[in-house]
Amino acid sequence: xxxxxxxxxxxxxxxxxxxxxxxxxxxxxxxxxxxxxxxxxxxxxxxxxxxxxxxxxxxxxxxxxxxxxxxxxxxxxxxxxxxxxxxxxxxxxxxxxxxxxxxxxxxxxxxxxxxxxxxxxxxxxxxxxxxxxxxxxxxxxxxxxxxxxxxxxxxxxxxxxxxxxxxxxxxxxxxxxxxxxxxxxxxxxxxxxxxxxxxxxxxxxxxxxxxxxxxxxxxxxxxxxxxxxxxxxxxxxxxxxxxxxxxxxxxxxxxxxxxxxxxxxxxxxxxxxxx
Numbered sequence: 297x298x299x300x301x302x303x304x305x306x307x308x309x310x311x312x313x314x315x316x317x318x319x320x321x322x323x324x325x326x327x328x329x330x331x332x333x334x335x336x337x338x339x340x341x342x343x344x345x346x347x348x349x350x351x352x353x354x355x356x357x358x359x360x361x362x363x364x365x366x367x368x369x370x371x372x373x374x375x376x377x378x379x380x381x382x383x384x385x386x387x388x389x390x391x392x393x394x395x396x397x398x399x400x401x402x403x404x405x406x407x408x409x410x411x412x413x414x415x416x417x418x419x420x421x422x423x424x425x426x427x428x429x430x431x432x433x434x435x436x437x438x439x440x441x442x443x444x445x446x447x448x449x450x451x452x453x454x455x456x457x458x459x460x461x462x463x464x465x466x467x468x469x470x471x472x473x474x475x476x477x478x479x480x481x482x483x484x485x486x487x488x489x490x491x492x493x494x495x496x497x498x499x500x501x502x503x504x505x506x507x508x509x510x511x512x513x514x515x516x517x518x519x520x521x522x523x524x525x526x527x528x529x530x531x532x533x534x535x536x537x538x539x540x541x542x543x544x545x546x547x548x549x550x551x552x553x554x555x556x557x558x559x560x561x562x563x564x565x566x567x568x569x570x571x
Contacts, residue, residue: 337550347388356521358465362472364527369560376509380564390556391549392416395528400424411452412467413443441474445511470508477503486546525562530555
């Protein structure tokens with residue numbers, strides 16, 4: 297797992313890109329990935345960022361669904377009996393990488409315990425919090441390539457019981473790939489979209505969101521106080537990005553288009569706790 301994270305964030309300089317081109321890559325998807333993940337972000341880096349700082353808002357618990365689009369959450373929350381006041385917010389990141397750095401690379405967050413299935417928290421902002429509970433270290437499923445939501449729920453409840461005076465962030469991996477729901481697919485969203493078509497990728501993504509929502513419902517029932525359900529970023533499904541109007545799939549960092557930065561902000565309050 298460590299090697300995967302290091303590889304994804306390996307030197308993103310122009311020199312690195314040129315070196316890779318010189319190796320004679322023949323797969324067009326490789327060129328697409330380089331453009332959307334390494335060149336396009338440089339265009340957006342000069343754009344203003346009007347996203348929210350999540351820690352500034354009043355909540356006792358913040359549940360993060362990794363790569364959850366606002367519109368998909370809006371359509372699926374009621375069928376899954378997720379209740380509360382749903383609003384839309386603008387994230388400070390279009391990927392976990394820039395979401396974490398924008399929110400937590402500066403400041404004092406000693407009032408927060410961060411329970412995470414996403415390794416980026418440890419690599420980027422681990423020491424920012426009172427405690428980082430790295431669920432992925434002990435509960436990473438080597439076969440599926442992710443952390444399943446039941447492990448996150450267990451760690452979240454234990455953390456709240458252990459540090460009842462602290463605010464708790466609970467970071468699920470789903471609906472982010474790997475797709476482990478009822479419609480299972482190998483590969484990332486962008487890979488499936490380019491190789492098998494957007495419809496297949498969307499089915500897998502929706503299935504992953506359906507898979508994790510019952511676990512969110514469980515936490516909403518047991519966590520005390522005000523709980524907000526949100527996302528670090530969305531998922532692009534072929535929407536166009538400037539300046540070349542190229543379709544974007546997945547969630548390249550720093551690419552601030554609406555499907556990537558519009559996230560749900562569901563506000564709930566629980567005064568009847570049942571652990």
